[in-house]
Amino acid sequence: xxxxxTDHFTDKQNAIATLAKALGHPARIAIIxxxxxxxxCICGDIVxxxxxxxxxxxxxLKELKNAGIIKGNIEGNAICYCIDEKVFAxxxxxxxxxxxxIEKKKNNCC
Amino acid sequence: xxxxxTDHFTDKQNAIATLAKALGHPARIAIIxxxxxxxxCICGDIVxxxxxxxxxxxxxLKELKNAGIIKGNIEGNAICYCIDEKVFAxxxxxxxxxxxxIEKKKNNCC
DNA sequence: AATCTTTATCGTAATATTGCAATATTAAAC
DNA sequence: GTTTAATATTGCAATATTACGATAAAGATT
Numbered sequence: 001x002x003x004x005x006t007d008h009f010t011d012k013q014n015a016i017a018t019l020a021k022a023l024g025h026p027a028r029i030a031i032i033x034x035x036x037x038x039x040x041c042i043c044g045d046i047v048x049x050x051x052x053x054x055x056x057x058x059x060x061l062k063e064l065k066n067a068g069i070i071k072g073n074i075e076g077n078a079i080c081y082c083i084d085e086k087v088f089a090x091x092x093x094x095x096x097x098x099x100x101x102i103e104k105k106k107n108n109c110c
Numbered sequence: 111x112x113x114x115x116t117d118h119f120t121d122k123q124n125a126i127a128t129l130a131k132a133l134g135h136p137a138r139i140a141i142i143x144x145x146x147x148x149x150x151c152i153c154g155d156i157v158x159x160x161x162x163x164x165x166x167x168x169x170x171l172k173e174l175k176n177a178g179i180i181k182g183n184i185e186g187n188a189i190c191y192c193i194d195e196k197v198f199a200x201x202x203x204x205x206x207x208x209x210x211x212i213e214k215k216k217n218n219c220c
Numbered sequence: 221a222a223t224c225t226t227t228a229t230c231g232t233a234a235t236a237t238t239g240c241a242a243t244a245t246t247a248a249a250c
Numbered sequence: 251g252t253t254t255a256a257t258a259t260t261g262c263a264a265t266a267t268t269a270c271g272a273t274a275a276a277g278a279t280t
Contacts, residue, residue: 003265004238008161009136013143017136024131025268026119033123036211044226051118056269058228063267077226077277085212092209095202101146102195113235114268135238154256166239168258173237187247187256 016094019087022067027052027060035070035083043072043079126204129197132177137162137170145180145193154188 006014023029027050034049047057061081064070069087073080116124133139137160144159157167171191174180179197183190 004135004137005161006136009140013136013139017134017139020130020139021134024127024134025114026116026123026127027114027268029123029127029130030119032208036208036215047227051115052268053270054227055229055271059268062228074277077224079227083212088205088208088212092202092205095198095205098142098146098198099202102193102198105146137238157257162238163240164257165241165259169238172258184247187254189257 016091018067019069019091022063022069025060027057028064031057031060031064032069032083035081043075043081046081126201128177129179129201132173132179135170137167138174141167141170141174142179142193145191156191 009017023032030050031046034046038045046061047054050057052060061070061072065072065081067087068084070081071084073082119127133142140160141156144156148155156171157164160167162170171180171182175182175191177197178194180191181194183192
């Protein structure tokens, strides 16, 4: 096969997995970190920053956009990409929740 | 091609991407959540909990183990899997850092 | 309007992932 | 030692991802 069986899992599980998957590539992590670094959310500079060809970067940007992690505004003939805050808040709260549960558990086996 | 160009990115970027990628599947999120839910970190019940065949679950467990997210102790003829706390602490601190940077930025464009 | 700039899309090759049946492995139980 | 139970591994088919050259699309510039 090769297709993920998303319908057997909860919406929340699928949502977190989708976000994690979108961040599961170093180029996409690099894009996020670049967007965090620059003050103005400039666009096509991303292509110059990354060691990848323009169509490849465009594809990674599309995936981040599909996952809702970034959004793009058309600005003349350029495009201004920036991070969608809500999504990272969601991720942070998810992982904080995991941490809390781990701490409560007092791992007494492994 | 099809192979990720990991050598062009920083170790930290690759490390986060690897963790995110390992969590980028609903079955693996479900495994983590199951391990958080049960008190004793029991093992083969995971197969019964998931809507996937035993070899498939075994493969997902292997990927989580390779990424360092879970670890397994042999316990007789069964195996006790449990979460590696350090990794989630790393993820949480990464996303908290991202959040902090986002808040400092005062998005004035998109 | 012709051209330049910027970004997206198409087409395609290489590789990776997902999923499972069949089989192997390993240790307990008898 | 043979059977049983729990996991892992192998082999394979279907699909997805990664990467890039070529090309298209859309607004800016001349």
